Amino acid sequence: MPGLNSIPSPLRSERIHTDLVRLLYTALPQVASVTIGVVVGAWLMAWRTGSGWDWLLAWLSIVMAVIRLGLLAAFYQSGADKDLSPAAARRWECAYGAGSLLMAAVIAGMSLRALSGADAGVQLLCLGLTMASCAGQSSTRVACRAWIPISTGSVVLVAFAAGCLLHPDTSYQIVGGLLLLYGYSHIEACRHGAQTIVALHRAQRSLARRAAHDDLTGLPNRAAFRECLSKASEHLTRHRQKYAVLALDLDGFKHVNDAYGHAMGDELLRQIAHRMRHALREGDVVARLGGDEFAVLQMPATEREAAVRLAERLIAEVSVPYCIEGRSIGINVSVGIALAPECGDGEALLRAADEASYEAKRAGKGLYRLASPSRQWPLTA
Structure with missing residues (x-):
């Protein structure tokens, strides 16, 4: 939005x-x-x-x-x-x-x-x-x-x-x-x-x-993302367009805070937010939900592969090492993908993406997982 x-x-x-x-x-x-x-x-x-x-x-x-x-x-x-x-x-x-x-x-x-x-x-x-x-x-x-x-x-x-x-x-x-x-x-x-x-x-x-943005990263906050998701759901459903929500959870961020201090962690979050923002298309939205959790609204998503490609691009961008105060810091991100309308819409879609990100985190670092749809996502040629 x-x-x-x-x-x-x-x-x-x-x-x-x-x-x-x-x-x-x-x-x-x-x-x-x-x-x-x-x-x-x-x-x-x-x-x-x-x-x-x-x-x-x-x-x-x-x-x-x-x-x-x-x-x-x-x-x-x-x-x-x-x-x-x-x-x-x-x-x-x-x-x-x-x-x-x-x-x-x-x-x-x-x-x-x-x-x-x-x-x-x-x-x-x-x-x-x-x-x-x-x-x-x-x-x-x-x-x-x-x-x-x-x-x-x-x-x-x-x-x-x-x-x-x-x-x-x-x-x-x-x-x-x-x-x-x-x-x-x-x-x-x-x-x-x-x-x-x-x-x-x-x-x-x-x-x-x-009131609608995170002070640290300048990204929309959870409340703004939910409002955006609700409006997008109504608009895109009315026009019969598909969309996707990606939930992103940083891997090992607590270790960065413990090893280098919260000031270094804050700077890392700012740089990660900057990379995410520039990895998106115009019209897509990335938000910081809190702590080391982010979410992306991809609209429209014409096919499942579009959401997967975005997840792979975000993982690749985030995983490039960061240079902060002369130190090289590496970090990964786990991504959960929920597709609409197969996985629901609005808040239900965000919950499905969040659950999928936990599955990705349990499977290892720097991975993505698709939320289980209620029916098959139709692929296009």
């Missing part, structure tokens, strides 16, 4: 980014309230002034509303809220940003039109839309992608401030200057909010990863 074994830092950053884009598309209350407000305001302004330019802005507000609300609906209908790739996340983010900027352009146009006239009610309406846009865009859900609220807020605030600064009335000019000052505060608030949200997501992922 992806995400259980070691995850490179760039990949973790991509996953945080997809989480933030999902958060972005939960901002329906903010999007709906501000968008509807802009539409109502634009049509009220057009009705009061009767200007052709204002009617154009009113129809443009309808187009903007359809785009913004349609994007939210399309996001959930496409299933992107559950399965979102990094490339798709970037596209959805840009689409959201474009819709926000279109809304900002409508509000900016309304503000410039209102401030060029003498209708104080329309001017007050546009000021309200400007401030509502900034408040909605700086909310936690939108501020997670700071460039969107910063660019949107800058457009609406600069437009209204410019109209005020160009107005002959001194009180308007003062309002314009205060709006520019507020713009700086808005930008800083969005930047700080984005940093806080990203840090929170990083901390949550770090805690989740530590």
